Amino acid sequence: MSSALQERDKDGLFSPEVREEIDAWIAKYPPEWKQSAVMAALRIVQDANGGWLTTELMNDVAAYLDMPPIAVYEVATFYSMYELKPVGRHKICVCTNVSCMINGSDKIVEHLEKRLGIRLGETTEDGKFTLKEVECLGACGGAPMFQIGKQYYENLTPEIVDSILDGLE
Amino acid sequence: MANEVCFRTLDLDRPWLLEQYQSRGGYEVLSRILKEQTPPSEIIEEVKKSGLRGRGGAGFPTGVKWGFINRDAPGEKYIVCNSDEGEPGTFKDRDILRYNPHQLIEGMAIAAYVIGARRGYNYIRGEFWEPYERFEAALEEAREAGFLGDDILGSGFDFELHAHLGAGAYICGEETALLESIEGKKGQPRFKPPFPAQFGLYGRPTIINNTESLASIPEILRQGGDWFRELGVENSGGTKLFAVSGNVNNPGVFEVRMGMPFAELLELAGGMKEGRQLKAVIPGGSSAPVIPGAQMMDLTMDYDAIQKAGSMLGSGAVIVLDDSNCMVKVLERMSYFYHEESCGQCTPCREGTGWLYRVVHRIETGQGRPEDLDLLDDVATKIPGRTICALGDAAAMPVSGMLRHFRDEFAYHVEHGRCMVGGNGNGNSN
Numbered sequence: 001m002s003s004a005l006q007e008r009d010k011d012g013l014f015s016p017e018v019r020e021e022i023d024a025w026i027a028k029y030p031p032e033w034k035q036s037a038v039m040a041a042l043r044i045v046q047d048a049n050g051g052w053l054t055t056e057l058m059n060d061v062a063a064y065l066d067m068p069p070i071a072v073y074e075v076a077t078f079y080s081m082y083e084l085k086p087v088g089r090h091k092i093c094v095c096t097n098v099s100c101m102i103n104g105s106d107k108i109v110e111h112l113e114k115r116l117g118i119r120l121g122e123t124t125e126d127g128k129f130t131l132k133e134v135e136c137l138g139a140c141g142g143a144p145m146f147q148i149g150k151q152y153y154e155n156l157t158p159e160i161v162d163s164i165l166d167g168l169e
Numbered sequence: 170m171a172n173e174v175c176f177r178t179l180d181l182d183r184p185w186l187l188e189q190y191q192s193r194g195g196y197e198v199l200s201r202i203l204k205e206q207t208p209p210s211e212i213i214e215e216v217k218k219s220g221l222r223g224r225g226g227a228g229f230p231t232g233v234k235w236g237f238i239n240r241d242a243p244g245e246k247y248i249v250c251n252s253d254e255g256e257p258g259t260f261k262d263r264d265i266l267r268y269n270p271h272q273l274i275e276g277m278a279i280a281a282y283v284i285g286a287r288r289g290y291n292y293i294r295g296e297f298w299e300p301y302e303r304f305e306a307a308l309e310e311a312r313e314a315g316f317l318g319d320d321i322l323g324s325g326f327d328f329e330l331h332a333h334l335g336a337g338a339y340i341c342g343e344e345t346a347l348l349e350s351i352e353g354k355k356g357q358p359r360f361k362p363p364f365p366a367q368f369g370l371y372g373r374p375t376i377i378n379n380t381e382s383l384a385s386i387p388e389i390l391r392q393g394g395d396w397f398r399e400l401g402v403e404n405s406g407g408t409k410l411f412a413v414s415g416n417v418n419n420p421g422v423f424e425v426r427m428g429m430p431f432a433e434l435l436e437l438a439g440g441m442k443e444g445r446q447l448k449a450v451i452p453g454g455s456s457a458p459v460i461p462g463a464q465m466m467d468l469t470m471d472y473d474a475i476q477k478a479g480s481m482l483g484s485g486a487v488i489v490l491d492d493s494n495c496m497v498k499v500l501e502r503m504s505y506f507y508h509e510e511s512c513g514q515c516t517p518c519r520e521g522t523g524w525l526y527r528v529v530h531r532i533e534t535g536q537g538r539p540e541d542l543d544l545l546d547d548v549a550t551k552i553p554g555r556t557i558c559a560l561g562d563a564a565a566m567p568v569s570g571m572l573r574h575f576r577d578e579f580a581y582h583v584e585h586g587r588c589m590v591g592g593n594g595n596g597n598s599n
């Protein structure tokens with residue numbers, strides 16, 4: 001395959017905005033180490049695809065970064081923040097590790113499960129919420145806590161959880 | 170005395186801004202070093218003198234580590250900061266990134282000068298979006314002010330620094346897993362030797378330090394290694410960020426002098442919640458063996474004191490447990506974590522963490538067998554030393570610690586199929 005064809009192929013991958021964002025990450029690493037941008041690229045295309053990665057998207061990332069597809073699958077399956085199945089518009093990541101647990105994260109999970117009518121690991125039928133149990137998020141001083149999108153919410157009570165969820169589209 | 174090093178600007182309004190950092194002498198040390206072309210060996214000696222030990226958990230002397238690199242060797246070298254803060258209970262580096270990112274940048278630039286690196290990366294865990302954005306904004310300010318980039322302050326020294334975001338994997342806090350991760354691979358630790366100082370990022374000589382270690386450097390060099398060392402105690406120089414969480418009234422990160430009595434730290438954290446009794450303390454992140462409360466009240470917070478008590482200071486993450494907690498349930502949660510986070514590379518860890526979790530889980534759920542405590546002892550002794558990295562040890566140590574100090578509680582669970590602690594044994598203090 002000629003390099004010109006590769007270039008054209010790459011221009012057809014992703015939207016211009018996504019490409020620009022990935023390119024900014026590629027520029028942080030030595031030119032021969034484009035692969036270093038794979039974690040950022042997966043995050044960016046995941047965000048642009050409603051929060052999850054299809055095999056096709058992973059293949060596109062592989063093509064864009066000149067990586068074998070299997071090397072991209074390895075990364076996508078190793079790290080917990082990548083989703084390989086559809087998720088809700090809002091992914092609620094609840095920490096249940098020790099500091100949160102002894103400050104009542106069980107009650108937060110119970111409240112969320114009851115309110116949303118789903119269990120940990122599930123998505124509501126309307127596709128609005130996914131509930132996910134996660135490991136320590138490094139905010140133990142604000143236990144119990146969860147993360148939705150890029151935002152941390154700390155010192156949770158069932159009432160606070162309700163007001164946060166009420167405020168989400 | 171508090172807030173003398175990493176938190177020394179915490180009282181300022183928006184302390185993360187460059188102008189605020191500079192109002193307290195920020196970047197003066199870097200500027201002086203570059204102007205005077207201070208010999209790197211002198212800086213290494215000063216850091217050695219300070220007694221600074223790796224604040225990520227391993228406690229290895231930072232100055233000694235810097236000395237491992239041959240700065241005159243040809244080709245690229247890298248300085249890497251480990252902000253992949255993931256040890257359960259630890260939340261201190263997040264506050265450095267959020268409130269004092271410039272001091273970390275200055276520390277990294279100085280480290281780069283010392284080891285002859287022209288490029289550096291700060292590996293920030295993927296969930297830390299707000300800290301990442303703060304750090305990025307600080308990088309931008311530092312570049313614009315000429316503290317990063319080519320020919321810094323006209324000295325001929327080039328240094329470019331970037332953030333790298335993780336994506337959720339505890340193991341990437343292990344330094345060689347972290348390097349693999351920057352290279353765009355699964356975060357599986359490398360076999361050592363060779364150590365990163367010889368074969369690190371992209372196969373080049375690399376120094377990896379924790380966020381708190383690097384952020385301490387400018388102040389150490391500003392006030393002198395002796396000043397820093399004398400803030401602390403024998404073998405534990407300086408100050409430390411302690412992240413106190415659990416059943417306390419005022420959890421948070423406290424920068425205090427090494428050697429502070431635990432009782433005083435507990436007081437800073439507001440004392441026990443709802444006036445309950447202190448049952449136990451996990452003094453250095455969840456891998457550190459538990460210490461019974463009564464014993465802990467007599468200890469000071471420094472490497473030697475905690476080690477003599479059979480545990481470790483680790484990352485300085487102090488998890489305080491009151492008497493409503495069932496230790497079986499606490500250990501079950503911790504064992505689940507290590508099982509979940511084992512990278513799967515080494516059989517003793519991959520399989521052993523599964524055994525530990527499943528056995529503690531069946532004890533917790535009333536299915537325990539009389540032989541289970543010996544089985545746990547057995548598995549916990551057979552993981553350490555048989556794996557590429559320390560995650561296996563980290564999984565085994567809390568098990569051994571719990572069985573050493575709270576064996577009765579586990580035996581009661583096995584015999585009666587329920588907890589000897591009142592209530593649901595789940596920290597029902599709230």
